[in-house]
Amino acid sequence: DVKVTQSSRYLVKRTGEKVFLECVQDMDHENMFWYRQDPGLGLRLIYFSYDVKMKEKGDIPEGYSVSREKKERFSLILESASTNQTSMYLCASSPLSQGPSLNTDTQYFGPGTRLTVL
Amino acid sequence: GESVGLHLPTLSVQEGDNSIINCAYSNSASDYFIWYKQESGKGPQFIIDIRSNMDKRQGQRVTVLLNKTVKHLSLQIAATQPGDSAVYFCAEKYNQGGKLIFGQGTELSVKP
Numbered sequence: 001d002v003k004v005t006q007s008s009r010y011l012v013k014r015t016g017e018k019v020f021l022e023c024v025q026d027m028d029h030e031n032m033f034w035y036r037q038d039p040g041l042g043l044r045l046i047y048f049s050y051d052v053k054m055k056e057k058g059d060i061p062e063g064y065s066v067s068r069e070k071k072e073r074f075s076l077i078l079e080s081a082s083t084n085q086t087s088m089y090l091c092a093s094s095p096l097s098q099g100p101s102l103n104t105d106t107q108y109f110g111p112g113t114r115l116t117v118l
Numbered sequence: 119g120e121s122v123g124l125h126l127p128t129l130s131v132q133e134g135d136n137s138i139i140n141c142a143y144s145n146s147a148s149d150y151f152i153w154y155k156q157e158s159g160k161g162p163q164f165i166i167d168i169r170s171n172m173d174k175r176q177g178q179r180v181t182v183l184l185n186k187t188v189k190h191l192s193l194q195i196a197a198t199q200p201g202d203s204a205v206y207f208c209a210e211k212y213n214q215g216g217k218l219i220f221g222q223g224t225e226l227s228v229k230p
Contacts, residue, residue, distance in 0.1 A: 004161075033217075043162075043207070043220040058217075090161050105150045105211055107218060109161035 003027070004110035006091055012116045019078040021113050023091030030096040032074035033107060034058075034066060036087040043090065049074055050096075081117045089113045130227045137198045139224045141191040141208035148212040153182060153193045156223070157204045165193070165206075195226075203228045 007022035023032065033048040045058030047066040055066050063085060067075040074093075078085055092107040131137045143151070149170040154162035168175045168182045175182050181194040191208050205225050209218040
């Protein structure tokens with residue numbers, strides 16, 4: 001079974017703090033993703049990565065950065081946390097897309113980190 | 119922009135009945151679709167997927183139907199159980215690279 005783990009289930013931080021959210025997957029997947037999930041807005045893509053040291057902006061990258069130094073680990077960084085970044089953060093991974101085969105585009109999610117910024 | 123939407127935000131069914139959750143997608147070039155289940159406080163869990171060259175795919179108690187003519191996707195859950203209570207998301211992919219577009223979700227409530 002694919003396993004995606006996130007470093008914390010709950011985090012409480014203060015405005016202006018630097019926040020690190022860590023994600024690790026154990027299936028040697030090439031792709032990794034960070035989303036935030038808010039009521040009424042669904043899942044929104046922040047950043048994704050196709051390979052080590054590669055990163056691409058998603059739909060809402062402002063206020064965030066990412067790091068992928070190892071294939072299994074993808075970190076989300078809030079340089080200076082703000083109250084509007086209070087949210088559920090979800091990490092996902094998927095193997096490299098291989099065309100018509102099923103299951104190569106499936107994203108597998110971690111349990112989520114609920115971040116509160118005071 | 120492209121969007122994936124759900125017809126019903128909430129669905130309440132009796133235990134033992136069949137459930138049908140619907141999803142509309144807007145991009146006719148989408149070639150891959152997934153259904154996820156998300157229980158309260160947890161991350162989305164993969165249920166079933168289907169490619170655009172298929173009309174139907176069955177899993178254990180779940181069936182996904184794809185109607186490309188009207189760009190409609192549905193998830194059928196047979197003999198719905200209390201443990202099926204959750205939010206269900208559909209997602210679509212229409213280009214290479216693995217990015218998915220997610221719908222807003224439908225909350226399924228199962229009454230005992």
